[in-house]
Amino acid sequence: MVESIGDSLDRALESAFTRRPPQSAQAQMKYLVKQLKGTRAVAQALGISQRTVERYVKGQLKRPRQDLRGRMEREVKKRWQPQVRAKAKQKAASTDGLIVSTRARFGFTAAPGTTDDARIRDITQALPPQFADRLFTAKEHGATEQQLQQIAAEGLAQMYFRANNTRAHGLGVEFTDVEHIDIEL
Template identity: 40%
Template sequence: MSDDKQQQSAPRRGKVLEALARAERKVFTRPAPKSAKTQVKFLLTRAKESTKALAERLGVSRRTVERYRAGTLATPQKRLQAALVEEAESEWKPQVRARAREQASTSSGMMVEVTAYFRFTCTGSSDDSRIRTITTPISPTYAKQILELQEAGATEEDLRPIVAEAITESYFTEWGTRAAGLRADFTHVSKIEFRF
């Protein structure tokens, strides 16, 4: 299979997964490698210099990995570029990432800012569904659930209900002090950001 066929379209993650990845990048003490050559070199160190293992991980040939390591290829196509960025960032600064995730899961929680269409389920609710921009804290309990699901490879569809529950708890029911039984779901997300 040629490299052109292997490097067609970049896989798209959902907005919640992308927002979690951006939040992790913000805690890095140094930025991850930017050029394809430095990304390949870094990933090869993590793969114990196995071009075969890295090629399988990226979905390209061993020769392609060798060319990027040598610098004879410099500008990857979109799919390979996305894979290099995702893989390099997933391996970059694991201890810094782990510390931020641990703190969010046990003590500080996270902040979420979301602009989306919110729909409500509750008996006697007078609040119509509409687009809202909400900034609210997420408790460590929900932060732990969200981060564990992300780590386990959850999809966007798996994460949205948990994020909606977390927003409902802190914003709409104010930690259980009002609007008992209210449930909020969100769709049509135009913007979402998390902060550790």
């Protein structure tokens, strides 16, 4: 399974949590009912019946199927500690930036007569706050994975390949075939 930049951004924000999210199915369901203000909304969000939600809340059901367990965990984490998540985004976008570790195919376009064929590279690079801001803003506004990759490629091109624009001016970088990507705050 190829990892997405959007998922990696979510995991990076989860690392800022100060408390663990609810672990049991009953606690997760109670949390979702409280956040979504009712069992009907939770049932729609999870793709299950309202009665099933009620049975988890009462503790009559305890072990969800694996696919439902995954959906419940994702929905809880999406809503868990919104202020902590917002502070982490703000700090990354204003002062700290991000660290991107990736294994992907990088190719280049440069001045006529020079070329470098695309090849798989392992790169770990700190990106400045403006790229963190662009990535989080784009994700919030529903950017596609391709658009997020383009922003990450611009950041890696500037910081890694052009050494913060001190060399290799005009070098265009293509970022494709992402095998692995991990983003940290």
